[in-house]
Amino acid sequence: MSDPPELVPLGRTDVQVSRLGIGAWAWGDRLYWGYGRSYTDDDLRAAFVAARYAGVNWFVSAEVYGFGRSEEILGRLLPSATSTVVASKFMPFPWRLGRGGLRDALRGSLRRLGIERIDLYQVHWPMPPVPIETWMDALAEAVQLGHVRAVGVSNYNVDQMRRAHQALARHGVPLASNQVHYNLLERSPERSGLLETCRELGVTLIAYSPLAQGLLTGKYSKESSPPGIRAARLRGRLREIEPVVAALREIGEARGRPPAQVALNWLICKGALPIPGAKNAQQAEQNAGALGWRLTDGEVAALDAVAP
DSSP states (O other), X not given: OOOOOOEEESTTSSOEEESOOEEOTTTTOOTXXXXXXXXXXXXHHHHHHHHHHTTOOEEEOOTTGGGGHXXXXXXXXXXXXXXXXXXXXXXXXXXXXXXXXXXXXXXXXXXXXXXXXXXXXXXXXXXXXXXXXXXXXXXXXXXXXXXXXXXXEESOOHHHHHHHHHHHHTTTOOEEEEEEEOBTTBOHHHHTSHHHHHHHHTXXXXXXXTTGGGGGGTOOOSSSOOOTTHHHHHGGGTTTTHHHHHHHHHHHHHHTOOHHHHHHHHHHHTTOEEOOBOSSHHHHHHHHTTSSOOOOHHHHHHHHHHOO
């Protein structure tokens, strides 16, 4: 029997989360993910309930996901489960100049989520022209005002993350997280030194697209490509991923685990917290199956050897 999911802190904060969360990019997204056609609000409610029942306690949204619908959907579900940890992100569009722009974005997210405080609030991208330090000053102020519990960034490289960490430290606020693209097919956080710098600074690395938008689940092949608009983007990678998926299957079969759970557990073994998407209860349950056990060092090394 697997051990029950444990909770770990986000960075050096008091926000405690399971080693795997649920990414809500697809919640409310009609164009890319097919919300309203291939899955409904009832499916998302079932995913939320299944994830919470399985011990997954946090969900990651953003103001731009589904043009705000992701936050609204999550907000409607929150009253059904206490102690749910909520993360969201604001986009530093060029017309958002300084603290006022962040305050407006934060108010909008709080309204859509139906809460008074966001557990983890992250800058979505390091976009000019506003300096990183200006956003960090505004986020520290939001913490001090009680609107945000912990501050994170997303898609920041090593130098940008160090700047954010230093700017927050001047206010006595830790940098909790950096949410980046990381999976067996996208290992730049390792090669760039970002993962190691996160360890050095005490910053949690949150891995988005941990299953490479479904490519690492084993359900797609040259004969069966992803549906909809995703097909054009992902079809060209199906041949190159065959050795990786074969290794995931081999390890999974020996353990009685599907490829997706092995791919997610590989990230957990690397020290990252993956946030796979879940559009229905079955996907949420499958994701949660990556918790409570660990790949051996040899299995991690075998996956490292075949991953690009």
